[in-house]
Amino acid sequence: GNSVTQMEGPVTLSEEAFLTINCTYTATGYPSLFWYVQYPGEGLQLLLKATKADDKGSNKGFEATYRKETTSFHLEKGSVQVSDSAVYFCALRWGGATNKLIFGTGTLLAVQP
Amino acid sequence: EAEVAQSPRYKITEKSQAVAFWCDPISGHATLYWYRQILGQGPELLVQFQDESVVDDSQLPKDRFSAERLKGVDSTLKIQPAELGDSAMYLCASSPRLDRVGEQYFGPGTRLTVT
Numbered sequence: 358g359n360s361v362t363q364m365e366g367p368v369t370l371s372e373e374a375f376l377t378i379n380c381t382y383t384a385t386g387y388p389s390l391f392w393y394v395q396y397p398g399e400g401l402q403l404l405l406k407a408t409k410a411d412d413k414g415s416n417k418g419f420e421a422t423y424r425k426e427t428t429s430f431h432l433e434k435g436s437v438q439v440s441d442s443a444v445y446f447c448a449l450r451w452g453g454a455t456n457k458l459i460f461g462t463g464t465l466l467a468v469q470p
Numbered sequence: 471e472a473e474v475a476q477s478p479r480y481k482i483t484e485k486s487q488a489v490a491f492w493c494d495p496i497s498g499h500a501t502l503y504w505y506r507q508i509l510g511q512g513p514e515l516l517v518q519f520q521d522e523s524v525v526d527d528s529q530l531p532k533d534r535f536s537a538e539r540l541k542g543v544d545s546t547l548k549i550q551p552a553e554l555g556d557s558a559m560y561l562c563a564s565s566p567r568l569d570r571v572g573e574q575y576f577g578p579g580t581r582l583t584v585t
Binding site for chain 2: 361393398399400401402403406446448457458460461462463
């Protein structure tokens with residue numbers, strides 16, 4: 358079936374370090390891919406998206422490229438800040454009858470000053 | 471900025487009791503979702519509404535869970551009777567249209583603890 362696999366956390370980095378959070382997917386057809394972020398005490402927020410192969414989504418310094426050949430959508434940021442500390446969820450949009458989102462398990466990022 | 475409202479934020483209930491959660495989506499959003507998020511896992515869709523109609527409730531445990539969106543605006547999710555395994559965060563989300571499913575706006579959630 359359709360699924361999303363994320364690297365396990367927590368990921369602990371120092372401020373200004375480079376971030377990569379790995380995400381791979383299994384899906385029939387050509388799903389759209391998303392990264393959501395959940396800051397402490399808040400709901401999930403859409404961070405970025407890509408709807409077809411080789412698309413690059415970007416927002417707030419974060420980037421992710423839709424790689425069909427490796428079925429991946431890794432999240433990257435060149436220089437993290439303490440304020441980036443949150444849980445990051447990779448998700449795919451499964452077509453079907455309802456176009457629902459399927460989420461990964463989430464990766465906790467902790468950035469230390 | 472418009473937000474999805476949920477209440478209560480926290481709920482503690484005893485096993486076999488009834489519990490209800492309320493969600494008010496962003497004004498004008500036709501599609502509403504209820505998710506369950508167990509600690510350490512990603513959100514899992516329970517039910518999806520388009521206006522007042524259920525589009526997908528395939529993962530809703532219908533023997534104990536029910537959901538309604540009578541006027542196509544706010545929504546209520548009910549559990550009766552609650553079981554220990556229902557302890558989780560219950561998230562509500564909305565989006566402008568069914569085909570913009572990835573652009574979902576989430577509320578802060580209701581954390582349910584069943585004792």
